[in-house]
Amino acid sequence: MAGTPDPPDGPMPGGLQPRLENAPHVIVTGLSGAGKSTVLRAFEDAGFEAVDNLPLALLPALFMVPDEHPVAVGVDTRTRAFAPELLLNRIAELSTARHPVRLLFLDCADDVLARRFGETRRPHPLSPDRPVADGIAREREALARLRERADLVLETSDMSPHDLRRIVLERVLGAVPAMLTVTICSFGYSRGLPRDADLVFDVRFLSNPHWDPDLRSMDGREPAVQSHVEADPAFAPAFARILDLLLLLLPGYRREGRAYLTIAFGCTGGRHRSVAFVERVGRALAAANWPNFVVHRDLAHP
Structure with missing residues (x-):
């Protein structure tokens, strides 16, 4: 996640074989530090085209490109012209029978997020000059509407990067284990x-x-x-x-x-x-x- 920390992780090669036929496009959002980069890498490994922090105005152009590959897009409070209601409207407009658009929300406990920011020594994007707890509270309030409307909410506090990757692929794609x-x-x-x-x-x-x-x-x-x-x-x-x-x-x-x-x-x-x-x-x-x-x-x- 550019600019914000994810849980510490390393390379995560395959191990799950996704079913991409009629797979949904996915919008990945949630709290900074909850694992968005890990999730986007998982989708990319599964055959998705993964894009982080695409301005909302460009979503239609990306989703309407004729391609067999589904798309996973990271969107959060750092995204240009970010507005929860506008994002929800875009999702409704862009869903099709072949490639519906699903909203995946990543949540995490405040104390775990604070620890992750402390470990990476990066400022929170919404409180660069204030305590990290202030930024977490502001972001949680700003994203409340998206969490409420999400198709899937994942609470990542107790997940390792491997656990998060596996659960995302299993629950979003119905992925099955692949032979090592x-x-x-x-x-x-x-x-x-x-x-x-x-x-x-x-x-x-x-x-x-x-x-x-x-x-x-x-x-x-x-x-x-x-x-x-x-x-x-x-x-x-x-x-x-x-x-x-x-x-x-x-x-x-x-x-x-x-x-x-x-x-x-x-x-x-x-x-x-x-x-x-x-x-x-x-x-x-x-x-x-x-x-x-x-x-x-x-x-x-x-």
């Missing part, structure tokens, strides 16, 4: 950790095929190397525990809105143990209905 994209990567510690790894497991505790002259020139995709690695007494219990952990964690990552997750397994050179382990993990996750991509980062290196 999982990448499983082997690597060699001699060349450093993968930069995009979210989870890293060290499999250097396993017997190293490098020291077997018959296996040294092969890699972990070869059945002989896999058999050597899996014959280590530590392999079976370690594999079972790591797989159980992944199957526990993956639904949570998807639930929290993650679209991509990279799980890395490392050995010394990235050619034998980690490759064999990754191949086995990839097959096991696929069998458990978690499609994944297998990447062997260091196979091309000697």
